Amino acid sequence: MSLSYEASGVRYDQLDAFKRACQQAARTTAGLLRDHGYAEPASTRGESAYLIEAADHFLAHVEEGLGTKNLVADAVYAETGKCFYREIAIDTVATIVNDLITCGALPISVAMHAAVGDSGWFADAVRTNALVAGFAEGCRAAGAVWGGGETPTLGGVVEPSAIVLAGSAIGKIQPKSHRITGNVAEGDAILFFASSGVQTNGLSLCRKLAAQLPQGYSTPIGHGDPRTYGEALLAPSVIYVAFVRECQRRGLPLNYVAHVTGHGWRKLMRLEEPFVYEITDPRPAPALFQFMMEAGPIDRREAYATFNMGIGFAAFVAPDQAEEALALAQATGYDAWRAGTVRKQGNRKAVVVPAFGLEFGGETLQVR
Template sequence: MDITYKSAGVDVDEGQRAVKLMKDHVKSTFNSNVLADLGGFGGLFSLNINDYKEPVLVSGTDGVGTKLKLAFMMDKHDTIGQDCVAMCVNDILCQGGKPLFFLDYIATGKLVGEKIAQIVGGIAEGCKLAGSALIGGETAEMPGLYKEDEYDLAGFAVGIVDKPNIITGKNIEAGDIILALPSSGIHSNGYSLVRKLIFDILDMKTTDYVEEFGETLGEVLLTPTKIYVKPILSLIKDINVKGICHITGGGFYENIPRILPENVDAKIDIKSWQIPPIFKFIQQKGNISYKEMFSTFNMGVGMAIVVSQEDAQRSMEILKASGEDVKEIGEIVKGNKQVIL
């Protein structure tokens, strides 16, 4: 018996069909800086640096984590790509980076063209929300390493910032104000705890309708991560933003100190914003402490932004004009790089 790549589990023809199915999604993100068509060995992007004195590239990479399990359970794959883009572009935003382009990596046990096209459609949607071009990617079929109906997803973003305008947090001082942009839900962190509680302990299903959510459990859990590029770029164009923090894995306690100087604390008023119902549900059903919740989840805050007291009101006006329900959630006080809740 002759053995072929296809008989070993890798269907090259299906891979080519997947490329054809995703082509329109990818091209919808192209702009005048993209020089290569889909299918080249590398993505080519023309770097326009005329608006920058000392251009610096800023990059970020991330995946979606076990939130992918929800996509598998629901057989819904058209939004998970936005999560991947968001986790990368929101990170580079924290240093003032304007996203330029994005690349994705999808690995699966069995390649199905329509499913890959749905995933890439979500990636393309995220790129459009971020003003970023999707200039390349890799789809790998790996039988024996992944289950046939499962896949992993990761991405890589590159942005640009002028060196004098890099946001580091080094000038944060006591008296500064902490603003918050709301999350769209759990985003892409804490899903191992969520799945353990909801599906193993509570024995719930993604199709269960939950009154306090106004939608099914699956719908609220699979809500894609919010992308903050446009409102934040609008803000830093007019305001001297001192620090930006993406609230991801590790919640408040791990992420906020990353932008604080050694001599200050971030004092947060947890009554200053409405914690979304999904977090209250998780906390009550799991009997989880406040500290554990704020160490694991974003608790309704996707981005924390530090500005001077003098700039706080104007910052809120700019963010509200961008459609953001911005809240003042705390202040910077003297301390030793801690978060006080």
């Protein structure tokens, strides 16, 4: 029987319904910004970052959580003595700032939220020092100050052996013309940026798979990759801030960008306006995902609807600027390529991957 994200306890229909209810209620508070000299710009609700508009700039705010990836790190630490909390900390920063940049904001300050079930969690110096060092490393990579945080002890809510990692960030768009608004058009090029692996989404399903493997996280993933399942899962996320920053410095407009996390490749059609996103050069799935699809088994449609499948970020640019954008991406250290084209087909909204026989209609992504 094929594994699914829903079977691991995650149902997007329930999560997204709650998010939509929150957005509706939140809109009723927008007028309060006037008392502070700000306003809510059009079309900010439902995007990955919330914007506040001033006369000559925008401020951006994001709140994000790591999810359950640290439970994988805990299991590998217990089994092998290898500590991956540096990587876990980088993941936490990455999932925050990669959302922030989708509107064109560059991160200024990042805060950590580290909730534990028992304060004794912090007594493990190896683990704690790795977490601290990794969070600072992630902030430096994002070009942001580590501004502080919160460390509540939540006995009865969090397991004594666990930590719940999350955080927030503020950023700024100045000049206001750097805002990424979704100015997508027929023929735009779709650029894909490689991920490091699973990054920070789908870990509940990854953990469910580990539980059915005789060797658990110590299982070799094969497919030409020498790592174990646990090691591959715990590769730190890529931080994509440098690409957006360089585009702004060079005056290269980004029509839209997407942080490919929850909802897998469906996230490519997050923009409200209907387009068809045709992926003609998808690349084969990396070894980790091939292993999971075989070992689960996890069918292809479920995999691409849940995981990033090797794609952590996508940018949509005018076709005559695609080569320049790719050169810039590669010059700033990213593995990027031209993966497809935006099509306008009336009110049709979909992601189509002909080489894999996949199509996700707009009804499969309801985040607004």
